[in-house]
Structure formats: C-alpha cells, structure tokens
Amino acid sequence: MTKMNMLQAINSALITAMTDDEKVMVFGEDVGHFGGVFRATSNLQQKFGKARCFNTPLTEQGIIGFANGLASHGSVPVAEIQFGDYIFPAFDQIVNETAKFRYRSGGQFTCGTLTIRTPYGGGIAGGLYHSQSPEAFFAHIPGMKVVIPRNPYQAKGLLLASIRDDNPVLFMEPKRLYRASVGEVPEEDYELPLGKAEVVKEGDHITLLAWGAQIEVIEKAAAMAEKDGISCEIIDLRSILPWDAETVCASVKKTGRLLVNHEAPQTGGFASEISATVQERCFLYLESPITRVCGLDTPYPLAHEKEYMPDHLKTYEAIKRCVNF
Numbered sequence: 001m002t003k004m005n006m007l008q009a010i011n012s013a014l015i016t017a018m019t020d021d022e023k024v025m026v027f028g029e030d031v032g033h034f035g036g037v038f039r040a041t042s043n044l045q046q047k048f049g050k051a052r053c054f055n056t057p058l059t060e061q062g063i064i065g066f067a068n069g070l071a072s073h074g075s076v077p078v079a080e081i082q083f084g085d086y087i088f089p090a091f092d093q094i095v096n097e098t099a100k101f102r103y104r105s106g107g108q109f110t111c112g113t114l115t116i117r118t119p120y121g122g123g124i125a126g127g128l129y130h131s132q133s134p135e136a137f138f139a140h141i142p143g144m145k146v147v148i149p150r151n152p153y154q155a156k157g158l159l160l161a162s163i164r165d166d167n168p169v170l171f172m173e174p175k176r177l178y179r180a181s182v183g184e185v186p187e188e189d190y191e192l193p194l195g196k197a198e199v200v201k202e203g204d205h206i207t208l209l210a211w212g213a214q215i216e217v218i219e220k221a222a223a224m225a226e227k228d229g230i231s232c233e234i235i236d237l238r239s240i241l242p243w244d245a246e247t248v249c250a251s252v253k254k255t256g257r258l259l260v261n262h263e264a265p266q267t268g269g270f271a272s273e274i275s276a277t278v279q280e281r282c283f284l285y286l287e288s289p290i291t292r293v294c295g296l297d298t299p300y301p302l303a304h305e306k307e308y309m310p311d312h313l314k315t316y317e318a319i320k321r322c323v324n325f
Contacts, residue, residue, distance in 0.1 A: 001184040006177050009152035009185045010040045013159040014078065016189050018048050021076060024163065025052045028063060028080030037082055038119060038178055060086050064093040071114040072101060078163060084120030084172060085132045098168045099143030114168040121213055121263050123176030127302035133264035135172055139241045144168040145194055146240040150215040152183045157192030158238065165194060174213035197244035203233035205323055206257040209248060211237040214261045221315035230323055240270055249281045256287035257322050261310050266294035288325035293318045
C-alpha cells in the first residue's frame with residue numbers, strides 16, 4: 001500500500017491498464033507531454049510513447065468521435081474531456097453513437113471498450129464554466145455506465161474496472177478531491193465492482209446517500225447528528241448508471257428515512273430518480289418524506305459558491321427535519 005492522492009491513484013490506474021494491455025491508449029487536450037490540466041496523465045507519454053498517449057485538437061466532439069471509431073475497431077481508448085462542463089459539444093457522439101452502437105448493429109459492433117474520463121463539480125472557485133455536475137444528463141442514456149469515485153482507493157479500482165468493462169463508461173472525477181483526498185492505495189492491480197453501492201457506515205435512524213465529493217459532506221453532517229443521538233447509515237452510490245437500488249432500498253427499509261445529497265441543481269437531478277424508485281419500493285416503510293439536499297437551480301455562481309453548495313450544515317438541518325417529522 002502507498003499513500004496517494006486521487007490524481008496519483010488515477011495515474012497509477014492508467015499505468016496499470018496500459019502496462020497490462022497494449023491496446024489501451026490515452027488521449028485528449030494537453031494530456032501528452034503536459035500531463036493534462038490537472039496532471040492526471042503525467043509521464044504516460046514518456047513511458048508508453050506518443051502512439052499511446054497523445055494530444056488531440058481542441059474539439060470534444062472530435063475526441064469522442066475518434067474514440068468511438070477506435071473502440072469499434074478493437075482498441076481500448078481512454079478519452080479525456082478536460083472539464084465536465086466541456087462535454088456538451090460531444091453530447092451527440094456519446095448519446096447517439098457511443099451508447100447506441102451495439103444496439104443499432106444488433107450486437108455486431110460495439111464501442112464497449114471506450115472509457116471517457118472527465119473532472120466535474122465545484123469547490124475550486126471555477127465559476128459557471130468549470131464547476132458543473134452533469135451526471136444526470138448521462139443517467140438518461142441506456143447503453144453506457146456512469147461511475148464516480150469518492151477517494152483514491154475507489155478511484156483506482158473503479159477506473160481499472162471501467163477500462164476493462166464491456167460497456168462504454170463515463171468516469172467522472174470530483175476535481176476538488178484531486179489533491180485534497182489522500183489515502184492508502186495498493187500499488188498492484190485491483191478492481192472494484194461497477195453498479196454496486198457501498199455501505200460506508202451502518203446506522204439505524206436515517207439513510208444518507210451521496211457520491212463523489214459529497215460523501216465527505218454527509219459524513220460531517222452525520223457526525224454532527226450523532227451528537228444529537230441520531231444514528232446515520234451512509235451509502236456511497238459509486239455508480240449512477242446502473243445504480244444499486246437494492247442496497248439503497250434495503251437500507252431505507254431498515255432506517256425508514258432517506259436523505260439524498262448531490263451537488264448538481266435539484267430540479268431534474270439524479271436524486272429525483274432515486275426518490276421515485278425508493279418511494280415505489282419502500283412506501284410502507286417510510287417514516288417521513290424523502291429529503292433532497294442539492295445545489296441551487298441557478299447557473300453555478302462564482303461569488304456565491306459557498307451559498308450554492310449543499311454543505312454539511314444544510315445536510316445536518318435536513319437530517320433533523322427528516323427525523324423529527
């Protein structure tokens with residue numbers, strides 16, 4: 001085991017995958033000699049050569065179109081979109097080609113070996129064009145997976161599983177954790193299951209559900225609630241598509257309450273899908289309405305970033321309201 005931050009864990013996963021399979025290649029804007037804007041791909045070009053780690057033109061639609069072609073011909077591309085906010089020019093390629101390639105060909109062709117990496121989320125004073133959380137847009141697309149890690153250990157294991165999965169995967173990295181989150185990570189090869197949530201902490205009175213950087217937020221809120229005698233169960237969803245409804249519903253049936261926290265705006269956020277499913281499956285077990293603590297329905301603000309964030313204080317107040325309903 002070695003202490004790594006999330007960037008180092010991602011870099012380690014890419015080195016492991018590229019060493020294990022010569023068909024794995026990494027590309028995107030400035031990922032080559034420069035190592036990407038966050039340095040996640042540092043030294044890959046020096047180690048594996050320019051044919052396997054290289055820069056692309058500044059065109060997100062072109063990056064994913066190119067990646068689709070590579071994947072459909074047997075390569076294992078790992079395409080980087082520099083910021084999650086920049087992924088929208090590639091939306092047509094992802095929605096209408098990446099996710100549908102296998103289906104529309106009756107299983108004859110596939111883009112299943114494609115992994116798309118992108119940093120997302122706020123907390124770094126990035127303003128409205130470098131802070132968005134677009135995961136819910138992609139959760140609406142059958143034919144691909146959406147995965148989000150919460151710490152370095154999860155990042156390496158989930159990224160290796162994503163690269164090796166038989167389906168295209170959008171791997172979203174919470175950028176405010178890149179250097180802030182440090183933990184023990186195995187140097188060797190390992191994978192973590194996709195589509196399976198993790199119960200981080202068991203509790204009795206309320207289920208707290210989040211993913212990515214918001215896990216730390218709900219952990220802080222839970223610690224505050226524990227002082228009031230409220231026992232919180234904490235679940236990291238890890239995969240947005242497919243999401244592990246069985247684990248979540250089993251927890252809600254035990255605690256009788258659910259709070260979902262995500263950084264994206266509330267309206268149309270993935271918490272809505274979770275709430276609807278849990279209400280359908282657990283209605284008779286619920287002791288209070290399902291609670292959402294989310295970002296505001298505004299463009300992501302620069303000057304008022306702290307007010308926008310669904311932080312531990314907002315979450316703590318929501319926990320009390322839910323338990324005392």
